Amino acid sequence: MERFYWNEDMETMQPAVLRQLENEYLRTQLDYVWECSAFYQTKFAEAGVKRADIRDLADLPLLPFTEKDECRRNQHEYPPFGSYLATSQEQVIRAHKTSGTTGRALYVALTHRDRNLMNECAARSYWASGLRPSDTVVHCLNYRLWIGGYSDHENLEETGATIVPFGVGQTALLIQTIRELHVNAISATPSYMLPLMEAVLAQGLNPRDLGLNKGFFGAEPGISEPGVRARMEETWGLRAMDANFGMADILSIMGSECEQRQGLHFHAQGAVAVELIEPETGTPLALTEGAEGELVYTHLLKEAQPLVRYRARDVVRILGTGPCACGRTSFRFRILGRSDDMLQVRGVNVFPTGVGNTLAHLSDQLSGEFQIIVDHPPPHQYLRVRVELAQKLIPDTVGDLPQQIIQALREQLSFRVEPELVPYGTLPRTEQKARRVIKTYEQAGS
Numbered sequence: 001m002e003r004f005y006w007n008e009d010m011e012t013m014q015p016a017v018l019r020q021l022e023n024e025y026l027r028t029q030l031d032y033v034w035e036c037s038a039f040y041q042t043k044f045a046e047a048g049v050k051r052a053d054i055r056d057l058a059d060l061p062l063l064p065f066t067e068k069d070e071c072r073r074n075q076h077e078y079p080p081f082g083s084y085l086a087t088s089q090e091q092v093i094r095a096h097k098t099s100g101t102t103g104r105a106l107y108v109a110l111t112h113r114d115r116n117l118m119n120e121c122a123a124r125s126y127w128a129s130g131l132r133p134s135d136t137v138v139h140c141l142n143y144r145l146w147i148g149g150y151s152d153h154e155n156l157e158e159t160g161a162t163i164v165p166f167g168v169g170q171t172a173l174l175i176q177t178i179r180e181l182h183v184n185a186i187s188a189t190p191s192y193m194l195p196l197m198e199a200v201l202a203q204g205l206n207p208r209d210l211g212l213n214k215g216f217f218g219a220e221p222g223i224s225e226p227g228v229r230a231r232m233e234e235t236w237g238l239r240a241m242d243a244n245f246g247m248a249d250i251l252s253i254m255g256s257e258c259e260q261r262q263g264l265h266f267h268a269q270g271a272v273a274v275e276l277i278e279p280e281t282g283t284p285l286a287l288t289e290g291a292e293g294e295l296v297y298t299h300l301l302k303e304a305q306p307l308v309r310y311r312a313r314d315v316v317r318i319l320g321t322g323p324c325a326c327g328r329t330s331f332r333f334r335i336l337g338r339s340d341d342m343l344q345v346r347g348v349n350v351f352p353t354g355v356g357n358t359l360a361h362l363s364d365q366l367s368g369e370f371q372i373i374v375d376h377p378p379p380h381q382y383l384r385v386r387v388e389l390a391q392k393l394i395p396d397t398v399g400d401l402p403q404q405i406i407q408a409l410r411e412q413l414s415f416r417v418e419p420e421l422v423p424y425g426t427l428p429r430t431e432q433k434a435r436r437v438i439k440t441y442e443q444a445g446s
C-alpha cells in the first residue's frame with residue numbers, strides 16, 4: 001500500500017489532542033528558555049513576566065514579541081550567534097545565514113536535535129507535495145550559506161528520494177545532468193525556471209524534452225500566482241507545487257501544498273506554535289477560516305536559538321481550519337506578503353505578491369517580472385510599477401497594454417498605478433527572493 005503521509009500520527013492529529021501535546025512541549029521549552037537563554041532572561045525580566053505566569057499556549061500573549069531587529073542588534077553585541085544561543089558552542093553542528101532581504105542577515109545555529117526536527121517537518125512538507133523515494137530530484141538552490149541550499153538538500157533526502165546537488169549557475173551542465181541522470185524532479189525558485197527555459201531553447205530543445213514531471217518550488221511567492229503556475233506547467237509538462245515555505249530563523253520548511261492545492265498546509269505541528277495577530281497593533285486574532293493577519297512563531301523543541309513570539313512579518317489569509325480532503329488536520333493558508341513590504345496607497349494595503357498575482361493574468365504579454373518603485377515616503381496616491389514585457393515584445397508596439405495594467409490593478413486591488421514598460425530581460429533575475437519594492441529615497445534611520 002502506498003504511504004500517504006510522512007507522519008500520519010502528527011499530520012492527522014485532532015486539534016484538541018495536538019494542543020495538549022504542544023502545551024506540554026511549551027512548558028518544557030519555556031523552562032529551558034528561562035534557564036539557558038540570557039537574551040530572554042533579560043527580556044522577560046524587563047517585561048516583568050515570570051515563568052509561573054505562563055501555563056500554556058493561551059498565556060503566550062502575556063509575553064512580549066521578539067523582533068528580528070532585536071536579534072540583529074543582539075548578534076552584533078554578542079557575536080556570532082547572539083545571547084539567545086541557549087546551548088554551548090560544542091553542541092552547534094551547523095551555521096547558516098538568513099537571506100537578509102530586509103536588512104542585516106542573521107546567523108542561524110543548529111544542534112543535532114534541531115537538524116533532525118527540521119528534517120522531519122520538511123519531509124512532511126515535501127511528501128505532502130508529492131515527493132517520493134522513486135523520484136530523482138535536482139536541487140537548484142544556492143548552497144552558499146543559505147539554508148535553502150545544503151539544509152534543504154538534506155531535507156529532500158530525508159524522504160528517501162535521490163537528490164542531485166547542483167546549486168545555481170552552469171545551466172548547460174544542469175541540462176546535461178538532468179538528461180544523463182534521468183532526473184524527473186526539480187527543486188528551485190519559480191524565477192529560476194525562466195533562465196533555465198531560455199538555456200534549453202538556446203540549445204534547440206523543448207523544455208518538455210528534459211522529462212521533468214515534478215517541480216518543488218519555494219522561497220518566493222511566484223508559484224501561488226495562478227497564471228505563473230499554469231504557464232510553467234504548460235511549458236515544462238510538470239506538476240508545479242508550492243512545496244517550500246519557511247525561514248532559516250524558525251524552521252527551514254514548515255509549509256507546503258498537498259495534492260488538493262488549497263493553500264499551504266502548516267506542517268510544523270509539535271515543533272512550532274503559531275499565533276495570528278493584527279500587524280499594526282499586535283492584537284491577537286482567532287485563527288479561523290477567512291482571518292487575515294501576521295503569523296507569530298514560538299519554538300517548542302528548539303535547542304540552539306529558541307525564539308518566543310517571533311515576528312517574521314508574514315501576513316497570511318487563513319483558507320481552512322477543518323480537516324482537508326487529503327485527511328491532514330493542519331490549517332491552510334496563503335501568504336499575502338510581508339508586513340515590511342506592505343505599502344499603503346490611499347488607505348489600501350498593497351502587497352507586491354498581490355501585484356504579481358494580478359499581472360500574471362496578462363502573462364501572454366508580460367514576463368512576470370516587475371518592480372514597484374517608491375521614490376518618496378508615504379503617503380502614496382499611486383504607485384510607479386516597472387513591468388517587464390514578454391519575450392519579443394517591445395515597449396513601442398504594445399497598444400493599450402499600459403491601460404490594461406492600470407485597469408487590472410484598479411479592479412483587483414483597488415489602487416492606481418503608473419506603469420512603465422521595459423523590454424524583456426531588463427529586470428534582475430535572482431536565485432533567492434526577488435526584490436519587488438525598490439525604495440529610491442533616503443529612509444530615516446536606515
Ligand SMILES: [Zn+2]
Pocket residue numbers: 258259260265324325326327328
Ligand atoms: Zn490537504
